[in-house]
Amino acid sequence: MSWAAAEPDVRTVLEAHPDPLASLSRADIPAIVLRGAYRAEHCAALIDRFAQRGLMDSRLLDPGGAQPRRVDIGTSLSNRAADKEAFLAHAQATRSLFAALFAGYPDPVRLVYDRLAELAAGKRVTTAHEPDGRSYGPAIFRIHYAGHRYPPHVDHAGAHERRLSYAVSRFAHQFAGVLCMQNSRSGARRSGGRRSEGRIAQSILHRCLWTPGLEPCLQQDRFAAYAEANAIERYRVDLQPGDLYFFNTRLVHEVPALEGSAPRVVLAVFIGYSEGDPEVFVWS
Numbered sequence: 124m125s126w127a128a129a130e131p132d133v134r135t136v137l138e139a140h141p142d143p144l145a146s147l148s149r150a151d152i153p154a155i156v157l158r159g160a161y162r163a164e165h166c167a168a169l170i171d172r173f174a175q176r177g178l179m180d181s182r183l184l185d186p187g188g189a190q191p192r193r194v195d196i197g198t199s200l201s202n203r204a205a206d207k208e209a210f211l212a213h214a215q216a217t218r219s220l221f222a223a224l225f226a227g228y229p230d231p232v233r234l235v236y237d238r239l240a241e242l243a244a245g246k247r248v249t250t251a252h253e254p255d256g257r258s259y260g261p262a263i264f265r266i267h268y269a270g271h272r273y274p275p276h277v278d279h280a281g282a283h284e285r286r287l288s289y290a291v292s293r294f295a296h297q298f299a300g301v302l303c304m305q306n307s308r309s310g311a312r313r314s315g316g317r318r319s320e321g322r323i324a325q326s327i328l329h330r331c332l333w334t335p336g337l338e339p340c341l342q343q344d345r346f347a348a349y350a351e352a353n354a355i356e357r358y359r360v361d362l363q364p365g366d367l368y369f370f371n372t373r374l375v376h377e378v379p380a381l382e383g384s385a386p387r388v389v390l391a392v393f394i395g396y397s398e399g400d401p402e403v404f405v406w407s
Contacts (some may be wrong), residue, residue, distance in 0.1 A: 124283075125356070126152070126153055126330050126356050126358060127151055127152070127153070127358065128154040128155065128156045128358060128360075128368070129143060129146070129152050129153060129154070129155045129156070130155070130156035130157065130158060131156065131157065131158040131159075132157055132158065133157065133238060133241045133242065134216070136155055136157075137241075137242070137259060137333075140152070141244070142244045143155055143242045143244075144242055144243055144244065144246075144298070144369075144396055144403070145244070145398060147296075147298055147369065147370065147371045147393035147396075148295070148296040148371060148396060148398065150330065150332055150337060150371055150373075150374060152362060153328045153330070153358035153359065153370060153374070154368045154369060154370040155242065155330060155368060155369045155370075156360070156362075156366065156367075156368040157238055157366065157368065158276040158363075158365075158366050158369045159363075159365050159366065160234060160238060160285065160302065160365060160366065160367040161229070161234050161302060161365045161367065161401075162229075162365055163363065163364040163365040164304060165228045165231075165365075166231075166303075166364040166365055166388075167302045167305070167309055167364070168228060169224075169225065169228060169304065170305055170388055172224070173196060173264070173266075173388075176192075177390065178196050179194050179196065179264075179266045179386070179388075180194070180263075180268075180270070180386075185376055186256075190369075192267065192269070192270055192271040193265060193266065193267050193268065194265075194266040194268075194272050195262030195263055195264065195265055196220075196263065196266070197215045197217045197220075197221075197260050197262060197264055197298055197407050198210065198214040198216075198217040198259070198260030198263065198407055199260075199263055199407060200259065200260075200280065200286070200289070200291075200393070200406060200407065201278075204286050204289065205288070207288065210259075211257045211258075211259075213258050213260070214257075214258060214259050214260040215258075217260040217263075217407075218258070218260070218261060218262070219351075221262075224231070231302055231304075231390050232261055232262045233367075234302070234367075235268075235300050235302055235367065235392055235405075236261075236405060237260060238367060239300060239369070239394065239403065239405065241349070242369070243403050245400060246396075246400070246402060246403045247264040247402050247403065248402075248405060249402060249403070249404065249405065250404070250405055250406065251290060251291050251395065251404035251405060251406035252290065252404075253289075253290050255288065259291070259406035260406060260407040261376070261392075261405065261406070261407065262390055262391065262392045262405070262407050263390070263391055263407035264304070264385070264388065264389070264390050264391075265305070265388070265389050265391055266386050267378075267381050267386055267388075268381065268386050269381055269382065270293065270380055270381060270382075271378075271380070271381045272377075272378060272379065272380040272381070273326075273376075273377055273378040273388075274341075274344045274346075274377055275329070275341055275344070275346035275347070275350075275375050275376070275377040276376065276377070277333040277341070277372060277373050277374070277375055277376070278295075278297060278299065278372035278373075278393065279297045279333070279372060279373055280292050280297060280393070280395070281386070286302060290404070291393075291395045291404055291406060293395070293397070293400075294395030294396055294397050294400065294404065295396070295397040296371065296373065296395075296396045296397065297371075297372045297373065297393060297394065297395055297396070298369050298370060298371055298372060298393070298394040298396060299369065299370055299372045299391060299392065299393055299394065300367065300368070300369045300391065300392045300393075300394060300405075301325065301326075301362075301367070301368055301369075301389050301390070301391050302365075302366075302367045302389060302390040302391075302401045303325060303362035303363065303364050303365065303366050303385065303389055304364060304388040304389055304390060305364055305387060305388040306325075306362070306363070306364065306385075306387060307381050307382065307385050307387045309388060312403065314363055324359045324360060324361055324378075324379055325360045325361065325362045325378070325387075325389075326360045326370075326371055326376050326377065326378050327357055327358070327359055327360070327376065327377050327379070328357060328358045328360065328374050329346075329350055329355050329357045329374060329376065329377075330355055330356040330357065330358075330374070330376040331353075331355050331374065331375045331376065332371075332373050332374060332375075333351070333373045333374075337349075337375070341375070343400045344403065346375060346377075350375075369394070372393070391407065392405050392406065392407055393405070393406050393407065
């Protein structure tokens, strides 16, 4: 592949890309993938804790069942942006929840921030906040159940969503960071006489940066035909629990429909970056 992720660890990434976030901003690389950033057994233990505390359902029900197709543990700007005061109040509750939720295990949110800081070429990585000091949610766990799909889309709080009353809209570029906590298993496959569990891709990144002219194609879910007609290269993100990746959310990206015997669980953040800005904002 001519367009391949930088991986598998921070040291190797920095050797190839001295300023890897700048490389992401230009879409020189589809993603930065850090393998084994968090221990898989800690992922499993925290998911058990979420289920025990009623924060999620560990069963994967069919789309017609009672369980929603996605459950969030945390505060989502995309869902709550219409009411800034309510959003900021909810974010405070999320910070209180996270302060105790990971007791006994390494803090996975801190892990994401620390790895991002190592990649940020001296910039200060901090939770996004408004000018009056009130902070956003630091991260969010997303639990995806059967049938959940993200069609081809982009994310940008300023250029795309036009959330200009929020401080994060100041950044020229927006990235996402995703820590895989649990994959859905898409069913047994036989290979070489052995049975193994297949997995659906975490995401598919297309070598196509958003422009306003693409919006009708995305809104009508016609990007697959557009990509084929224009021979647009793509990168498939395959992760194991504990793997962490970062990518430019102005790239058209998608997540295939979920099938299988367990929900997909990720810890996710959005990231605001501008080349000349000394700060990198992180939020959910």
